[in-house]
Amino acid sequence: MELATLLSEAMGEEADVTLIDKGDSFVFGYSKFDVMFGGATLEAVRLPYRSFARPGVRLVQETITAIDPEARRVTTDQGVHSADFLVIALGTDFDIAATPGLAEHGHEFYSVPGANRLREVLPGFSKGPAIVGICGFPYKCPPAPSECALTLHHYLTERGVRDQCEITLVSPLSSPMPASADLSRALMEAFEAAGIRVLLSRTVMALEADRGTAVLDDGTELPCALFLGVPKHQAPEVVIDSGLTEGGWIPIDLSSMETSVPNVYAIGDVAKTGLPKAGSFAESQARAVASSILAKTRGGVPSPNTGTGSCLVEFGDGRLGWADLDFLTGPSLKSVYHAPSFEGRTHKEEFGTVRTARWFGR
Numbered sequence: 001m002e003l004a005t006l007l008s009e010a011m012g013e014e015a016d017v018t019l020i021d022k023g024d025s026f027v028f029g030y031s032k033f034d035v036m037f038g039g040a041t042l043e044a045v046r047l048p049y050r051s052f053a054r055p056g057v058r059l060v061q062e063t064i065t066a067i068d069p070e071a072r073r074v075t076t077d078q079g080v081h082s083a084d085f086l087v088i089a090l091g092t093d094f095d096i097a098a099t100p101g102l103a104e105h106g107h108e109f110y111s112v113p114g115a116n117r118l119r120e121v122l123p124g125f126s127k128g129p130a131i132v133g134i135c136g137f138p139y140k141c142p143p144a145p146s147e148c149a150l151t152l153h154h155y156l157t158e159r160g161v162r163d164q165c166e167i168t169l170v171s172p173l174s175s176p177m178p179a180s181a182d183l184s185r186a187l188m189e190a191f192e193a194a195g196i197r198v199l200l201s202r203t204v205m206a207l208e209a210d211r212g213t214a215v216l217d218d219g220t221e222l223p224c225a226l227f228l229g230v231p232k233h234q235a236p237e238v239v240i241d242s243g244l245t246e247g248g249w250i251p252i253d254l255s256s257m258e259t260s261v262p263n264v265y266a267i268g269d270v271a272k273t274g275l276p277k278a279g280s281f282a283e284s285q286a287r288a289v290a291s292s293i294l295a296k297t298r299g300g301v302p303s304p305n306t307g308t309g310s311c312l313v314e315f316g317d318g319r320l321g322w323a324d325l326d327f328l329t330g331p332s333l334k335s336v337y338h339a340p341s342f343e344g345r346t347h348k349e350e351f352g353t354v355r356t357a358r359w360f361g362r
């Protein structure tokens with residue numbers, strides 16, 4: 001949406017962009033917490049694509065079934081689209097089966113349907129051990145599991161059942177948010193204050209129904225009455241079948257986001273960048289692609305990918321902290337820390353309203 005908006009702004013009707021999505025609406029990643037903890041209905045957070053109207057952009061609801069990078073052609077359930085430039089931004093799929101027992105005995109909160117199902121499940125949980133666990137790496141939005149654990153703590157406290165429950169966070173990362181030591185420290189302090197146990201550098205491998213446990217990669221078994229999981233991520237099958245992936249994701253030139261095939265780009269979670277998989281980084285990549293396409297069609301020097309993004313972190317009690325990250329404009333990562341505060345909320349509200357207005361005219 002950001003890339004289509006940028007091209008439309010630059011070229012108007014001449015942009016001739018076809019934006020293909022199998023879904024009919026957009027949901028901000030973080031809205032899943034509102035849905036699962038009962039703060040908002042799915043209907044309230046859905047932004048229907050029909051309100052995305054931009055000169056020179058045609059949005060079609062079709063499912064891509066094949067990608068031919070060399071021909072810059074995609075086949076969908078309704079036809080074939082060929083283009084001068086092809087930008088692959090199909091995000092990630094989830095490999096639920098990679099974690100035995102997850103489908104039958106656990107819950108994932110990373111998809112919209114998963115978060116929506118949890119809305120019915122969570123009110124029934126009032127006793128025993130809960131685990132927020134990550135089942136593979138890389139996964140998108142590195143701080144989201146920490147946000148989930150803290151929000152669960154406050155949700156159970158408000159219901160008056162927190163002292164009957166234990167919460168454990170299991171993460172393959174070495175700290176809650178490796179890109180920001182300050183945010184990681186603030187999160188560790190919040191976990192301690194909330195009585196949340198944190199097991200770092202560990203991954204959940206399976207859920208054992210018979211023993212009522214979650215099995216970690218170091219062999220540890222943790223008792224588990226409620227499992228809120230981040231499933232193993234993988235590129236969508238259609239992307240893997242295109243032959244563009246390497247080690248599961250699409251390698252790109254980090255500066256232009258172009259793949260090894262000329263005029264074929266990949267942005268967002270599906271691209272192999274080594275940077276966090278998050279919406280705000282997908283946006284800075286979109287700016288680089290827009291600039292590259294405009295330079296190729298109109299001349300000029302393209303602006304490189306800045307690798308910038310803002311990682312917003314809910315502390316569950318209404319406070320919000322964040323880090324403005326810049327991976328690529330200098331010799332090393334620059335990270336500007338904004339400590340958690342109630343005032344910080346306005347930053348997140350602004351993040352949402354600016355994009356909702358920009359993309360959906362609301």
Ligand SMILES: Cc1cc2nc3c(=O)[nH]c(=O)nc-3n(C[C@H](O)[C@H](O)[C@H](O)COP(=O)(O)OP(=O)(O)OC[C@H]3O[C@@H](n4cnc5c(N)ncnc54)[C@H](O)[C@@H]3O)c2cc1C
Nearest residue numbers: 021022023029030063064090091141268269277278279280
């Ligand atoms: C709980 C949670 C909280 C998050 N919080 C934040 C946050 O605060 N800030 C932040 O920056 N990021 C956050 N994220 C991460 C963010 O949502 C993603 O990184 C971002 O959406 C990635 O954008 P993308 O365009 O790569 O993929 P997506 O947003 O997943 O878009 C991919 C699109 O491709 C479509 N698609 C897939 N396959 C096909 C096909 N075969 N045919 C047609 N269409 C197809 C899908 O329908 C989808 O609309 C969060 C994620 C989660 C799960």
